[in-house]
Amino acid sequence: MSVPEAPGRPLLAVLDYGIGNLHSAYKGFSHVGADTRLTADRGLIRDACGVVLPGVGAFGPCMRALRERGLDEAALDRIEAGVPFFGICIGMQMLFAGSAEAPEIDGLGVFPQLVRPLPDTVKRPQIQWNRLNVHREHPMLADLGDEAWVYFVHSYAPDAGEEVIATCDYGGPVTSAVARDNVWAAQFHPEKSGATGLRILSNFVAYADDKARAAA
Amino acid sequence: MRAVRVIPCLDVDAGRVVKGVNFVDIRDAGDPVELAAAYDAQGADELVFLDITASSDQRDTTVQMARAVAEQVFMPFTIGGGIRTVDDARRLLMAGADKVSVNTAAIRRPMLVSEISAEFGAQCCVVAIDARRVEDRDDAFEVYTHGGRTRTGLDALVWAGEVQRLGAGEILLTSMDADGTKDGFDIPLTAAVSAAVGIPVIASGGVGTLQHLVEGVTQGGADAVLAASIFHFGEHTVADAKRFLTANNITVRPPH
Numbered sequence: 180m181s182v183p184e185a186p187g188r189p190l191l192a193v194l195d196y197g198i199g200n201l202h203s204a205y206k207g208f209s210h211v212g213a214d215t216r217l218t219a220d221r222g223l224i225r226d227a228c229g230v231v232l233p234g235v236g237a238f239g240p241c242m243r244a245l246r247e248r249g250l251d252e253a254a255l256d257r258i259e260a261g262v263p264f265f266g267i268c269i270g271m272q273m274l275f276a277g278s279a280e281a282p283e284i285d286g287l288g289v290f291p292q293l294v295r296p297l298p299d300t301v302k303r304p305q306i307q308w309n310r311l312n313v314h315r316e317h318p319m320l321a322d323l324g325d326e327a328w329v330y331f332v333h334s335y336a337p338d339a340g341e342e343v344i345a346t347c348d349y350g351g352p353v354t355s356a357v358a359r360d361n362v363w364a365a366q367f368h369p370e371k372s373g374a375t376g377l378r379i380l381s382n383f384v385a386y387a388d389d390k391a392r393a394a395a
Numbered sequence: 396m397r398a399v400r401v402i403p404c405l406d407v408d409a410g411r412v413v414k415g416v417n418f419v420d421i422r423d424a425g426d427p428v429e430l431a432a433a434y435d436a437q438g439a440d441e442l443v444f445l446d447i448t449a450s451s452d453q454r455d456t457t458v459q460m461a462r463a464v465a466e467q468v469f470m471p472f473t474i475g476g477g478i479r480t481v482d483d484a485r486r487l488l489m490a491g492a493d494k495v496s497v498n499t500a501a502i503r504r505p506m507l508v509s510e511i512s513a514e515f516g517a518q519c520c521v522v523a524i525d526a527r528r529v530e531d532r533d534d535a536f537e538v539y540t541h542g543g544r545t546r547t548g549l550d551a552l553v554w555a556g557e558v559q560r561l562g563a564g565e566i567l568l569t570s571m572d573a574d575g576t577k578d579g580f581d582i583p584l585t586a587a588v589s590a591a592v593g594i595p596v597i598a599s600g601g602v603g604t605l606q607h608l609v610e611g612v613t614q615g616g617a618d619a620v621l622a623a624s625i626f627h628f629g630e631h632t633v634a635d636a637k638r639f640l641t642a643n644n645i646t647v648r649p650p651h
Contacts, residue, residue: 202465202489202490202491203465203491203493206465206466206469206491207469210466210469235515235516235518235519236514236515236516236518236519237516299593301397302397302593302594302595302618303593303594304517304518304564304565304594304595306400306518306564306565306595306618307397307398307399307400307440307595307618307619308398308400308440308648309396309398310396310398310648326649328398328648328649330440330470330471332471332493332518333518334517334518347396348396349396349397368471370469371469371470371471371493372469372470373435373469373470374651376469377469
């Protein structure tokens, strides 16, 4: 499959595993200037200078859909190759070892922790905007201003580990953004978080673009 | 931390916003994209589009509207009205709506709630409950359909618990007694439903002042407050509402 590349617009592959609404992430990245493709095509995924794993819904069905299309291996291959990678919501949870939501199925295991339900002292799902508490400066969270409010819709979140760069407070600290090397991930939905979210998407596009140029 | 959401509600007919939205800075008052962008700029946390399209062959225009809004405006929005099947829900969600709200169809066939929730996740599935006080009772509420005209015989609290069990992620609760009065939310109804369920409750119906929004949260226990007319005619902006809520010690996402 030949892919005419738009000049000066970094190519991003949004992994299309056929579940939920993956178009929002696609629209968001397109809006901030990336040449975004919703795709399961291996060649295109290999050519992309950034890969996005979005997700809406439940851990089990998403993980199974990813496996059925072999996109679990495609994702791990790109992560190992050092390509900028961004997981969103369930796409972030799938990067972890597994989830209490579907104990019978393994996650991708990029991060070793497990994903667990939010505490039962708060309403679940968390459906609201919440303020990020930044634990560690990171390019993902650059230029967000004094207070970054982002939109969450989830009932589960990963246990804390050293990859956590931001949490929010919802019945206690909730893992909200993680990063290690080339892998970035957000529990919230940057593509639904207005100007703040678009800045985060554009931070990732800039990172992917810079890295591709440095390698060229 | 609970941050209360402020949600303007827009009525849509055949893909156009109707029933008078009157912003000074809007060129075309019927354009859902322009209105969504204006509310986004004011700091609205979500939008609800209520599709009042009567004929089913015009429903495609609602899907097109969802697509247009999602392409231009990067905030969460819900579409309610006329959703009868999982396929109806799928078309709207794939077009870019974040949630769908079901009402009459869920009462006719409660499994619809489970089906939407299983297919797309509970977070996509809002159940709208329209309730009226049972005559001469202050503590009993009956679920109605068809804009408050048709009784169902269902108790609102029982139905709220049932939709949670079926997999609803959220309840959009409208008091048919309060709706349109501008006298404020029905607080006993809101408080009773909020206390009865463990999922978020959006209070709706009756907002005439910013103080009513405060009461919906402090007395009604609502997780989100929905209003139409006070925002549509420029009486108050969403930013005004948020400043007022903040001044009353209610946490909200600050206006930009």
